[in-house]
Amino acid sequence: MKRRKVPLRMCIGCREMKPKQELIRVVRGPKGDIDIDQKGKSPGRGAYLCCNLQCIEKAEKHNLFEHTFHQKIEQDIYCRLKNIVIEGDEDI
Numbered sequence: 001m002k003r004r005k006v007p008l009r010m011c012i013g014c015r016e017m018k019p020k021q022e023l024i025r026v027v028r029g030p031k032g033d034i035d036i037d038q039k040g041k042s043p044g045r046g047a048y049l050c051c052n053l054q055c056i057e058k059a060e061k062h063n064l065f066e067h068t069f070h071q072k073i074e075q076d077i078y079c080r081l082k083n084i085v086i087e088g089d090e091d092i
Contacts, residue, residue: 009048012064013055023048024084026077028069036080045069049081056081 007020025037029044037046047068049055056078059065065073 011050011055012047012068013049013058016050018050020048022051024051024081026065026081028071032071034065034069034071034073034077036077036084051085053082053085056085 008017009020009023010017011023020040025040025042025046025048026034027037027042027044027046028034029042035042040046045068047065049059060078063073065077
């Protein structure tokens with residue numbers, strides 16, 4: 001039986017390649033709105049982060065999402081990302 005290929009994505013915080021299912025996707029939609037994509041299927045430009053607090057804090061400190069999406073990111077996105085990691089909150 002053939003083994004399925006696991007899609008890999010790079011975390012913008014630690015720059016490591018990891019399986020897509022282990023990362024959190026933040027997406028800029030077609031209308032320019034920024035949101036967290038738990039399913040990984042929303043249309044738009046996506047950026048990925050590890051599920052650890054250090055990567056989120058690094059992305060916030062160095063404005064990595066702003067560089068990726070070429071627009072200002074609200075503080076609410078970082079707070080929601082931290083809640084996902086700390087509380088394991090899946091309902092976004």
